[in-house]
Amino acid sequence: MNKLGFARKEKVQQFMSVTGSSEKSAIQTMKTNDWRLEGALEAYYNQEHVKAAIEKNRWEVLFNKYKDPNADMIMADGISNLCNDLQVDPQDIVMLVLSWELRAATICEFSKQEFIGGVQSLEIDSMEKFKKKIPHLRSQLKDEDTFREIYNFTFDWAKEKGQKTLALETALALWHLLFAELEWPLIDQWCEFIQERHNKAISRDVWLQLLEFAKTVDATLSNYDAEGAWPCLLDEFVEYSIENGTCAKKSDE
Numbered sequence: 001m002n003k004l005g006f007a008r009k010e011k012v013q014q015f016m017s018v019t020g021s022s023e024k025s026a027i028q029t030m031k032t033n034d035w036r037l038e039g040a041l042e043a044y045y046n047q048e049h050v051k052a053a054i055e056k057n058r059w060e061v062l063f064n065k066y067k068d069p070n071a072d073m074i075m076a077d078g079i080s081n082l083c084n085d086l087q088v089d090p091q092d093i094v095m096l097v098l099s100w101e102l103r104a105a106t107i108c109e110f111s112k113q114e115f116i117g118g119v120q121s122l123e124i125d126s127m128e129k130f131k132k133k134i135p136h137l138r139s140q141l142k143d144e145d146t147f148r149e150i151y152n153f154t155f156d157w158a159k160e161k162g163q164k165t166l167a168l169e170t171a172l173a174l175w176h177l178l179f180a181e182l183e184w185p186l187i188d189q190w191c192e193f194i195q196e197r198h199n200k201a202i203s204r205d206v207w208l209q210l211l212e213f214a215k216t217v218d219a220t221l222s223n224y225d226a227e228g229a230w231p232c233l234l235d236e237f238v239e240y241s242i243e244n245g246t247c248a249k250k251s252d253e
Contacts, residue, residue: 011037019044058125059116074110085127093177097137099157100150107158141181151178155207165201184214193240198233206231
């Protein structure tokens, strides 16, 4: 740079100060743009690799704001802070939808790859865009196929690491959360039955089949097929409901 005149040295210094680029890169870009600082800056930021680096940095900044100080991931405290910034209750079902969108492996955790990959897919690179995406996340629950995907995803996401079943208290809380969206009238009755007659962890089969049951069997249980391939626990639930007189027994044909 010693061979450059004072005016050009000043422009190179300004270019480097703004872009953080090397002296060599600054001089080359300034030369290409006839030493016009404004044109050189525009050309620099229009380069694909520069735009990609800027975008990546935005996602990194967003991730780093919530990451745990002792791990390269977002943990429960970070998710709580994210909820505060989004003005969303941590128990709001939209956070479950977000976890599904991010393909999170574990409840109350986002790995760096999950978070950055997920927000990239959602085209989120700022808190403002994050807030604007909340209505879209909620709308996902209105689509029947997407709701099924989210419901099925929830079992593995919520169960403890290394376990094949879902803890009872966790299952009950999540059933109330999910079936409130479907407005299934038997959810309270089902949860009471589970606590009275089962009172232990929930298997994957029961978790998955309950959604099918809620969608295909009416609230009176009048179209329930005792010969169907339902898990035993659902057969017992029907018997329990009839015994307690809370549902109409299917009439004989």
